[in-house]
Amino acid sequence: MLFLDKVVWITGASSGIGEALAYQFANQGAKLIISSRKEAELQRVKQQIKSECLIIPLDITDNIAVENAVNTAIDHYGKVDILVNNSGISQRSLAIDTQEIVDRKIMEVNYFGTINITKKILPYMIKQGGGQIAVISSLVGKFGFPLRSAYAASKHALHGWFETLQIELKPENNIFITIVCPGRINTNISANALTADGSLYQQMDEGQAKGMTAEVCAQKIIKSIYRQQREVYIGGADILMVYFKRYLPSLFYWIAKRINPT
Numbered sequence: 001m002l003f004l005d006k007v008v009w010i011t012g013a014s015s016g017i018g019e020a021l022a023y024q025f026a027n028q029g030a031k032l033i034i035s036s037r038k039e040a041e042l043q044r045v046k047q048q049i050k051s052e053c054l055i056i057p058l059d060i061t062d063n064i065a066v067e068n069a070v071n072t073a074i075d076h077y078g079k080v081d082i083l084v085n086n087s088g089i090s091q092r093s094l095a096i097d098t099q100e101i102v103d104r105k106i107m108e109v110n111y112f113g114t115i116n117i118t119k120k121i122l123p124y125m126i127k128q129g130g131g132q133i134a135v136i137s138s139l140v141g142k143f144g145f146p147l148r149s150a151y152a153a154s155k156h157a158l159h160g161w162f163e164t165l166q167i168e169l170k171p172e173n174n175i176f177i178t179i180v181c182p183g184r185i186n187t188n189i190s191a192n193a194l195t196a197d198g199s200l201y202q203q204m205d206e207g208q209a210k211g212m213t214a215e216v217c218a219q220k221i222i223k224s225i226y227r228q229q230r231e232v233y234i235g236g237a238d239i240l241m242v243y244f245k246r247y248l249p250s251l252f253y254w255i256a257k258r259i260n261p262t
């Protein structure tokens, strides 16, 4: 019971990693808030959770909806101990082909939506004397990757923002941030990804299908939050690319140009 009676709010909890996180936090004694745009899917998730679980349907890009959601969460539980910023959309299109509206949409969901909800919950965490914030970035938040230009940019942006926030927060705020960078995880992220014109890609990538299960990924995320790790990489050999980029950039570019991005 690592999170007994902790109030944990997971965005993007209607599928994939967010759904797996909801079950595992509940098993560890947490009281949940689960959000995403898909209320029926959130109901399905809630039915499988035995502990207290509040559904707050939310489009993370809707500023007023985010404000109302934070008020609803605080009215219901009086606090939020842990916010897990998991909502996100991916991309499958070349940078040169991608319409500007698609670049902006991906930034809206992955970056602006995430920082917006975080900024709205922070004053409550400061007032209550502490809290934790996890943000699900990606290994592609550490290096560029083909067909993911806007996605990689949005995840890189999260690192800049959350690292700065962690530095700005005072020790007495007692707020700890964990940035999680998964590699390929077997979820519907590729099917839900946007193509150059904004339509859905609607395909399960081969690489995605061979990825780690959402359940194992969620276990590792939960451990990293419990241990208050600042930045964590989750995956297989793909993690090596982080270190190649840092220490052997020529090798990184050589591999990245030859890698199958789907």
Ligand SMILES: NC(=O)c1ccc[n+]([C@@H]2O[C@H](COP(=O)([O-])OP(=O)(O)OC[C@H]3O[C@@H](n4cnc5c(N)ncnc54)[C@H](O)[C@@H]3O)[C@@H](O)[C@H]2O)c1
Pocket (backbone or CB within 6 Å): 011, 012, 013, 014, 015, 016, 017, 018, 035, 036, 037, 038, 058, 059, 060, 061, 086, 087, 088, 089, 090, 109, 136, 137, 138, 139, 181, 182, 183, 184, 185, 186, 187, 188, 189, 192, 208, 211
């Ligand atoms: N699957 C992977 O290989 C992988 C790798 C690295 C990082 N990630 C990240 O993990 C997170 C979860 O992705 P997943 O793999 O579970 O995919 P997924 O498509 O199953 O889940 C994405 C979730 O975000 C929600 N969402 C999308 N747009 C939203 C919006 N505007 N408002 C609110 N919710 C919204 C969806 O409803 C869904 O619940 C994402 O941030 C993704 O970038 C995934």
